[in-house]
Amino acid sequence: MSEIQVRLAHWQKDNAELRRIREAVFIAEQSVAPELEWDAEDAAATHFLAYEGDYAVGTARLLDDGQIGRVAVLKDWRGLNVGHALLAAVIAHAEQHGLNVQQLSAQVQATAFYEKLGFRIVSGEYLEAGIPHVDMVRNQP
Template identity: 75%
Template sequence: MSEIHVRLAHWQRDHLELRRIREAVFIAEQAVPAELEWDDEDNEAVHFLALEGDYPIGTARLLADGQIGRVSVLKDWRGLKVGDALMHAAIAEAERRGQSEQKLSAQVHAAAFYQRLGFEIEGEEYLEAGIPHVMMVRRSD
């Protein structure tokens, strides 16, 4: 296996790969309706692309308000710390931009993953695209 790395991506240049990953994870696997997956925020967001060698395997995005979202890793690469690498890149970029508070809407089954990275649950569980979620926040020191 080649080394996994994360780079900044640009929606206009990398949208085919970003969309391919998110379609596989959210639309095909989790049955999120396409109209809920795609929004205008993709044009303004900072995107991250995880690669094994030159092959894109995961993605995430950071919004101007410090919200991290659309964290997705292709099934065959789960359990290999790809999500950790994406989140570390997104958190570092948020902090570089002066966003000392990062937040995300986490699927309940993934909350422990985000807690390991310093996020805390705030509020009650809710449904988003028919999937149980919780709001989580991380504050930098």
């Protein structure tokens, strides 16, 4: 496996890759309804794509208020530090733009991953798209 590279993505220009990853992870794998996956915030969000070579294997988005979401890594690339590289890039970008507090709605099964990146749980468990989630927050150290 080559090194994972993360770059800023553009919703219109990179739409096919962003959709391919999110559809594979959220819609096909996790059975999220398409009408819940796509929202009006995509057009204004800052998007990120993680690549192995020239193949996009992960994505995330950052909203103007510091909300991180739609974090998705294709199944075959999980456990290979793609998620870490992706979130490190999102956090760095957020902090460079004055967003010193980042928050996200994490699937409960992924909380340990986010805790390693400095996030802490700040809510009880709730269902989002039928999947157990918790709210998490990260403050710039």
